[in-house]
């Protein structure tokens with residue numbers, strides 16, 4: 144069931160490691176199939192290296208009950224399905240505890256738009272959730288993530304890490320990698336001096352430009 148989507152989710156999970164966003168079994172990818180509304184999600188606590196598409200789990204978007212797959216789905220399935228239900232335009236959500244972005248979350252500081260690439264792809268800064276959540280999986284936790292993301296594509300959970308969406312699996316991965324690289328670039332630039340950050344208008348223009356001409360995955 145949903146073999147092609149499960150293969151794409153596995154490739155996406157491997158890219159999190161390839162681009163140094165995760166260590167060990169950290170990081171999760173969840174994608175909604177627009178035809179069936181089922182969600183493909185990476186398994187709980189397993190490193191992606193030796194997995195196959197059959198290790199990817201298929202769950203119901205509302206009940207979170209397993210529909211297909213031999214593994215136990217990510218323990219954060221509730222967070223991914225909450226975002227996917229709230230945002231029909233987002234078909235994939237990726238989560239990682241990447242170092243630089245998480246450092247910004249520990250400072251309760253948004254990741255600014257320091258590159259036109261961040262403007263092109265993500266379309267804005269990355270805000271932090273309103274609260275630290277030592278007890279996740281509560282309705283307040285899920286609502287904070289959905290509310291903070293708003294109509295954007297990314298949110299940084301305080302003292303935890305990034306949650307980033309996209310209109311495809313590949314776009315979600317590209318967006319989360321861009322957010323992490325943007326956080327790292329900001330850190331480096333601030334060691335060197337006082338960097339310039341794009342204004343909201345410049346960010347909007349960069350995003351509009353990319354939507355019109357760059358790549359093949361951006362709609």
Ligand SMILES: [Zn+2]
Pocket residue numbers: 238239240303304
């Ligand atoms: Zn996490």
